[in-house]
Amino acid sequence: MNFRYKTIRELLLNCEMEDLAIALDHFDEEYREEETQEDLIEKLENAQKSYPAEAFYMLSQEDLALLNTIKKANGMITVDMNEENHELMDAVDRLMDLCIVTSKSDVESELADVFVSEEFLSVFESYLEPERRSFAGYLDEAARMVEGALYYYGALPLEKLFELVHTNHGNMDFTFFNRVLSYKLTLDGLYESVDIGETEYILAADYQDFYDLTEISMKEKLYGYRPLTREELLQAGDPDFIENEEEFMDLYLSMEEAEVSEELTEDLFYQVPEEVILLMFLNFTMDLARKHPHPEVIVEEFFSGITLSQKESIKDIRKRFMDYVNKVARWSYLGHSFDQHPKKKMENKNVVSMKAYIGRKNPS
Incomplete structure (x- = not known):
């Protein structure tokens, strides 16, 4: 099978203006808003040819392994876009961020064909060697x-x-x-x-x-x-890291029948399956609580956003909740937890409530 895209330019012609601009930003190449798609393609083509070392340092080992796999398959592979393959999809996304690859997706089958140009592989060949x-x-x-x-x-x-x-x-x-x-x-x-x-x-x-x-x-x-x-x-550094994971899951299971308010479901978690909405909300709350100077504010916001029907009393669950929060590392204490007894509580007037934060940041 021959390469579908022989040259870098042929592949770049399939990229949107926004994609080209993102890639140029990563290569630290300047461009003006009034420039045409052809102008951006020419600049990015030159960047990919001139700065393979920079591309190498931007990419991860997994990205390079994927690129090498596509090379062995003569420039095209089909990947499953299933959520369980998130590491593979992240690698595809990073390669697409540099417009090194392009893809064609089939939403119904959840499959995507991923392409790379023969010319780029020729320029980049030495960076795909096992030592690199x-x-x-x-x-x-x-x-x-x-x-x-x-x-x-x-x-x-x-x-x-x-x-x-x-x-x-x-x-x-x-x-x-x-x-x-x-x-x-x-x-x-x-x-x-x-x-x-x-x-x-x-x-x-x-x-x-x-x-x-x-x-x-x-x-x-x-x-x-x-x-x-x-x-x-x-x-x-693992994106799925959870401190004291066993205790976190026990906390989640103690309130697994709780219902998240429709407002939060619609605003934050509209793309999330119903059965994992509470877990997503709990994860988001804990992430925010460890960053916030006053985590008790975040905990209150959490309980105002759910309806509990558990046998355990609200008081007991709140206590378990705060006990967990007090065991995780906080930015306020430079990585120490509250239970590790930092010398002094910091006063901080720059308090951002969960509702205000949600208004600016969409974790979904």
């Missing part, structure tokens, strides 16, 4: 540690983040650390860099929704950063 793909895994692990640090701390100096990765990741030097932080698409949208005084801080994307940045140094003096091991960083 193995090195990509090494970089992926560092990216996952960055995600783990953001989970626990919410905000930390660049030097502290480098120290964590350097110490727990085979003495990675700053050059490769910076490439991970600057390039990896797995980190895209998860953090931002902000200068506070003379110090560069790495902030979780929604950190400023809850905290005044001028208070960061005060928190450092009050609590100090919770020490984290390699295993803790890697576990927290």
Whole structure:
């Protein structure tokens, strides 16, 4: 079977203007709003040919493995878009974000044909060798540690983040650390860099929704950063990570018959199967509670959004709920939990209620 798309240009002709613009942004290529689709195609074609190393650093080991699979299949494979294949679909999405691949989907069968051009594979060939793909895994692990640090701390100096990765990741030097932080698409949208005084801080994307940045140094003096091991960083970097998972599931099962209000169902979870709506709401609540300076506000919002009919009293369930919340790491305490007794509670006037947060952020 021959390649459907021989050249990069042929494949790019199947990409929408928005897709081309997203890919150019990732390659750090400038363009103007008034430019035509042909202009964007030409710029992106040149970028893909000129910057294969940059593309390599953006992609994960899984992305490269998928690209190699498509190469072996002469430029096209069919993938199942089932939700259980979310890692595979994430890899397809990242390759599409760079317009390296394009796809044609069949909604009814939940199958998608994914294509890559023969020319791109020729340009990128050396980066698909086993040694390079193995090195990509090494970089992926560092990216996952960055995600783990953001989970626990919410905000930390660049030097502290480098120290964590350097110490727990085979003495990675700053050059490769910076490439991970600057390039990896797995980190895209998860953090931002902000200068506070003379110090560069790495902030979780929604950190400023809850905290005044001028208070960061005060928190450092009050609590100090919770020490984290390699295993803790890697576990927290998993997108499906749940602290004290067994206790979390016990809490969920204790209220599994609860009904979520129609307003929340329609606004937040309209695409979610009914049988998992409560679990999604509980997950969202816990994620918000560990970030919020006053989690009790979030807990109250949660209980105002559900109807309980359990044999256990509301009082008992609320207590179990807060007991769990008090055991998980909080941004307020730089990765410590409430039960780990930080030295002092922080006063913070920059309080965002769950309802206000939901209005800006749609977790579905």
